Amino acid sequence: MKVYKRSIIYIAIILSVVLVIGCNKANDTNEKVVARVGQKKLFQNEISQIIPKDIEKEDSILLANDYVRKWVKQELLIQKAEENLSAGQKDLSREIEEYRNSLIIYKYKNELMNQQMDTLVTREQIVEYYNSNPDNFLLNHNIAKAIFIKIPLELAKTELIKNLVLDDSEEGKNALREYCIQYAKSFDFFNENWVNFQIVKNNIPETINDDSQLLNRNKQIEVTDSLYYYIVNIEDFKLAGEPAPVEYVEKNIRNLILNKRKIDFLKEVEENVYKEGIRQNRFEIYNN
Numbered sequence: 001m002k003v004y005k006r007s008i009i010y011i012a013i014i015l016s017v018v019l020v021i022g023c024n025k026a027n028d029t030n031e032k033v034v035a036r037v038g039q040k041k042l043f044q045n046e047i048s049q050i051i052p053k054d055i056e057k058e059d060s061i062l063l064a065n066d067y068v069r070k071w072v073k074q075e076l077l078i079q080k081a082e083e084n085l086s087a088g089q090k091d092l093s094r095e096i097e098e099y100r101n102s103l104i105i106y107k108y109k110n111e112l113m114n115q116q117m118d119t120l121v122t123r124e125q126i127v128e129y130y131n132s133n134p135d136n137f138l139l140n141h142n143i144a145k146a147i148f149i150k151i152p153l154e155l156a157k158t159e160l161i162k163n164l165v166l167d168d169s170e171e172g173k174n175a176l177r178e179y180c181i182q183y184a185k186s187f188d189f190f191n192e193n194w195v196n197f198q199i200v201k202n203n204i205p206e207t208i209n210d211d212s213q214l215l216n217r218n219k220q221i222e223v224t225d226s227l228y229y230y231i232v233n234i235e236d237f238k239l240a241g242e243p244a245p246v247e248y249v250e251k252n253i254r255n256l257i258l259n260k261r262k263i264d265f266l267k268e269v270e271e272n273v274y275k276e277g278i279r280q281n282r283f284e285i286y287n288n
Contacts, residue, residue, distance in 0.1 A: 035068050037075035042068065109266055117265045121254045129253050130246045137244045137253075142197040142211045144237040149180055149187045149230070150203065156183075156229035162220065165233040185228060191235045194248040204230045212239055 032044040164176040180187040206223045221232040
């Protein structure tokens with residue numbers, strides 16, 4: 001009977017060892033250790049999750065190596081901090097609670113804004129804001145409405161082009177666009193929207209030292225080099241220091257209006273929650 005019990009114990013021990021070895025082999029297969037810092041390990045599957053599947057093998061290796069180096073540096077710093085900071089310094093419960101609270105409040109306010117805040121800004125509101133704050137919208141650079149065309153010299157019919165860019169009719173605009181599509185190396189119609197004049201200048205090979213003088217004296221700028229004919233037709237311009245056209249700053253004004261609305265809305269939310277707390281007797285302030 002004793003021999004029988006002893007045999008059962010031996011069998012149990014052997015089965016336990018086999019199971020442990022089997023688990024370890026499974027872990028070795030499924031969770032290959034790539035790096036270790038102290039007792040902390042980085043496994044292969046963690047790296048696999050951050051490597052895109054559709055990239056080249058060399059790029060994959062570079063990304064993996066970079067991730068491992070960063071992981072090791074971070075873990076070394078964490079362990080160094082753990083060794084050198086006092087228990088009080090490592091107690092982050094208060095900071096974690098404050099972060100959680102601020103995150104919850106942020107999400108709650110965002111949800112209220114998405115549901116309740118008016119995000120419609122009318123053209124009239126933009127113009128009113130613009131007129132109420134004229135000094136806030138002075139230009140710090142020159143702007144223009146212009147047409148730019150670059151055509152190979154052998155294809156450039158200069159007189160025709162100059163006439164087409166001056167034709168403001170729909171037929172003229174369509175004819176100019178068709179001509180540019182057929183013959184131009186590149187072209188841009190900046191005439192419908194204000195743009196920084198530097199963008200226009202970047203398209204021509206000639207250096208312009210005095211924008212103000214050029215814009216005031218020229219309706220058209222013509223330049224040629226060994227390969228191309230360039231023409232810029234200036235339709236309108238504003239110089240630095242002048243009030244910006246309202247349409248040029250319209251997007252900025254819309255953002256300013258929405259930002260002010262957001263601030264006012266969030267203040268109102270806080271005040272309403274406070275008043276609700278008073279009505280429902282949800283808090284007490286003690287005078288010590």
